[in-house]
Amino acid sequence: xxxxxxxxxxxxxxxDIAKAMVKTDVVIEVLDARLPRSSRSAEFESxxxxxxxxxxxxxxxxxxxxxxxxxxxxxxxxxxxxAVPLVAKDTRLVRKLAKHCLSLIPxxxxxxxxxxxxxxxIPNSGKSTLLNTWVGKRIANVGDEPAVTKGRQLIDLxxxxxxxDTPGVLQPSFDDQRIGFRLxxxxxxxxxVIDYEHIAKFAAAFLMEAYxxxxxxxxxxxxxxHDATCLLEEIGKKRGCLVKxxxxxFQKVGELFxxxxxxxxxxxxxxxxxxxx
Numbered sequence: 001x002x003x004x005x006x007x008x009x010x011x012x013x014x015x016d017i018a019k020a021m022v023k024t025d026v027v028i029e030v031l032d033a034r035l036p037r038s039s040r041s042a043e044f045e046s047x048x049x050x051x052x053x054x055x056x057x058x059x060x061x062x063x064x065x066x067x068x069x070x071x072x073x074x075x076x077x078x079x080x081x082x083a084v085p086l087v088a089k090d091t092r093l094v095r096k097l098a099k100h101c102l103s104l105i106p107x108x109x110x111x112x113x114x115x116x117x118x119x120x121x122i123p124n125s126g127k128s129t130l131l132n133t134w135v136g137k138r139i140a141n142v143g144d145e146p147a148v149t150k151g152r153q154l155i156d157l158x159x160x161x162x163x164x165d166t167p168g169v170l171q172p173s174f175d176d177q178r179i180g181f182r183l184x185x186x187x188x189x190x191x192x193v194i195d196y197e198h199i200a201k202f203a204a205a206f207l208m209e210a211y212x213x214x215x216x217x218x219x220x221x222x223x224x225x226h227d228a229t230c231l232l233e234e235i236g237k238k239r240g241c242l243v244k245x246x247x248x249x250f251q252k253v254g255e256l257f258x259x260x261x262x263x264x265x266x267x268x269x270x271x272x273x274x275x276x277x
Contacts, residue, residue: 026116034063034271064269
């Protein structure tokens with residue numbers, strides 16, 4: 001299964017971001033703490049270049065805390081980069097971002113000479129929620145569907161910072177299909193273009209290797225099934241995801257499994273570590 005997800009407005013968005021980057025002092029890149037590497041669009045690489053950057057590891061409440069600590073250390077060791085784990089709805093944590101941005105550009109940060117901050121991130125990374133929390137009111141559209149934000153807007157915080165919001169952008173395709181599968185499992189790719197069964201089997205196989213105890217506890221399993229298909233089949237039988245004849249509906253159990261994975265019901269999970277290839 002190959003995943004492609006790149007609405008036409010994303011091409012225009014990338015052009016706008018590249019133009020605006022010239023007058024940007026600091027970039028806030030919103031990443032998913034569960035998959036920081038996969039949730040960074042390769043399309044941003046050449047655009048952001050060497051701009052001072054705050055890496056926001058959002059959805060830290062859903063990620064494995066010990067792995068998140070590894071990512072914070074990894075990114076913070078890079079020049080002109082600060083890494084911060086947070087939850088986009090946490091006002092206290094979000095408003096601390098101002099201090100991080102100002103520290104990266106010490107010669108700006110006054111109302112007369114504000115620090116110009118661009119906020120970027122892939123769809124469904126929580127970028128719009130973060131902006132709304134920071135400003136204290138709804139200034140960016142938020143929705144469960146990826147690619148909700150369509151245009152760039154400027155927000156003057158009146159405290160020496162001017163924020164530039166941008167649409168969420170994914171790369172057109174993935175050379176490493178594991179990236180696409182991780183993004184689909186996390187909810188970053190529209191469910192209309194994925195197959196629940198295939199993505200759930202991918203995620204189940206990963207959890208069987210990396211977090212087997214979470215699966216045993218959540219689904220009350222006496223022992224780990226032989227493979228991902230058998231795991232989903234057992235879950236489907238337990239949850240009544242059946243079709244005529246008593247056979248498991250793998251689309252239905254796949255949707256159920258992904259929903260519980262995404263909302264943290266199965267456990268705090270990270271899909272990748274800095275040392276991973």
